[in-house]
Amino acid sequence: MGLTAIDLGLRGAASGVFLLIILVALQRRATSQQALLGMAMSAGGAFYAIATAPYFPKSSWWWVLPILSGQPALFWLWARAAFDDDFVLRRWHRAVLLGIVAFGFALTLGWAYTPALARVGGQGLALLNLALALAAAVQTVKTWRADLVARRRRLRLAILAINVGLITVFVGAGFAAIPVAVPGAPGSLPVALVLCVVAMMAAVTSLATPPAVPANDATAAIASGDVRGADRAATARVVVDPILLRRLDQLMSVERTYRQEGLAIGALAARLQVPEHRLRQAINEGLGYRNFNAYLNHYRIEDAKLALSDVTQREVPVLTIAMDAGFQSIGPFNRAFKAETGLTPTEFRREALSRPVLADIGEPQREIG
Template sequence: MRIVNQMGLTAIDLGFRGAASGVFLLIVLVALQRRIPNQNALLGMAMSAGGVFYAIVTAPFFPKASWWWTLPILSAMPAVFWLWARAAFDDDFVLRRWHGALWLAIVAFGFALSLGWPRWPTLAKGGGKVLAIVALVLALAAAVQTVKTWRVDLVMRRRRLRLAMLAINVAMIGLVAVAGFADIPVAAPGASGSLPTALSLFVVAMLAGLGLFSAPAAVAVDDATAAIASGEAGRQARVADRAAAGRVIVDPRVAVDPILLRRLDHLMTVERTYRQEGLAIGTLAARLDVPEHRLRQAINEGLGYRNFNAFLNRYRIEDAKLALSDVTQREVPVLTIAMDAGFQSIGPFNRAFKAETGVTPTEFRREALSRPGRADISELRREIG
């Protein structure tokens, strides 16, 4: 009877792994079909392919003779997951060469441990604990990324799904780390953690699949799990534009209260609320006397912003550009202009300004003030204010 029960559990285990692998492969195929050549699509496909790889090599009856080359690659999956979390939950994240170098370094270290195990088992065990620590650090970094950007995230579907995705993935990475500390192969065939691992993989795959396939075809994908395949998590939508009089153009595809958008525009352009230090979306919602979730929806679906800071920075940078172009303020330090516009330090201001204009604030001021026939714009500033 015990053997029959074990065979039944093994069959369930393999079934979950097969279903998860099928969904992950479908996500990769959809990503390839959409042909989105950016870092988010690349990391999403890497995550999905890694899920298939993990499901196979940690399955019951997987040959032990293959562990020497599969476990080193498996040990680098936390790095892929960390990079995916950065790209999915930080719209300003940019993939660097050193990120790829980190992944290669972990794989190379894993191969060194695997090949050196027969000759130096004690040293290899110590190295395995180092890999376990690395996995825990990367998992913690991914969790911190979720908390760090939670409040400013305007995409409601991404806010709802990100915690579930991260909790499950961090738990899986934790299992890998615990296995490393215990000096046992990760989810080895017959180990007690094999079925929970398979179930976790299945849940992750289903969440990713639902995030992808439930998104409306006519609207940009808005959640982090769909971004695994679509690669659109880092794209900053700009569907709204404003004329000099402050008129707001609303996306006709979404049902957002135009009166709320006009009140919001008045707060930003007339009262310059964006200059308030430490302005949070909850504070802004209180000023407008609306629930916070309605304001998030208005800014995201009506104006096309995925991030509250990006929404504020648009007004702040325009304010700073006017000040930097004003000949009467040529002696005012850039830091003062940045803080007057609402930035709390010079670093974030410089990064946001260069991302928006392509030049640094100092370069922008130099170019603006050196134009022939440059007029005094102080009157223009008073009219706009």
């Protein structure tokens, strides 16, 4: 009974923290896809903590288990939104989540009539959830290098490891006698402890996040020659060396280092002769960028916009302009350009070249003779 009481206490604490995360997000009126998916993940975590607790009524398993089976898919979407700044939640993502939950209901309802078929379906569902967990892991590791947010870099791997561990246990139960994990099964106390740790880490990640700073404030100040404005923007949240910001802007605006193929933040730090963590801090906390690729794309898109607006480059293919600006393929260029301008490169060029030239309007006419 003592271990059961500890188990229930840990689950209660985890559920309370998850609910607190939801309440804080609602109070902040967070509407981003990461915030919405985070609230859904928190609700799922609280539900999982309660539904897998000892003494939870077995009569409720038929509707509890299908909902729990959708948690790996929800975690996959949350990981994409949290760790990939370019991720956009689409209809087919929602369809995958709803499809998994619907399939889970079909398995639980069909278990009493066709147990052999339901067992095979449960194993297939377990493999699908494992694939989603691995996809989230690959995406998280893939974008880790370009991540500029120090807190997110420190916590993402720990959160990922714990969640993937839970999903692996959950998936392993899919190859047991029932298609999904049995609530209240032996080993409940370790699961409760892990849930409590996950809840605490999620709270640190979401509740301790500082307010966002508009990107490009220091960039605009430096580009306009406003050194004091650059200094103020650099010290808005933390003390960032304004000299480093000006040297960085010199490399980007004058030397056009962003055009270098495969430019990585480590190579840029070596060129500036500063530690990589200082450069990450300068770009993130001094200029407001969360991702190194987004920082490079800011300059690359501006470069491409100038080329697309140039009448003398009317016949230059868009791919050539993209490659000259530093992009390695047309797909990422088109996505980044439309996200920045709301237009495709071809539409932008068409509008830019169709504008009349008004350079001489307003100038006084000179008399001859």
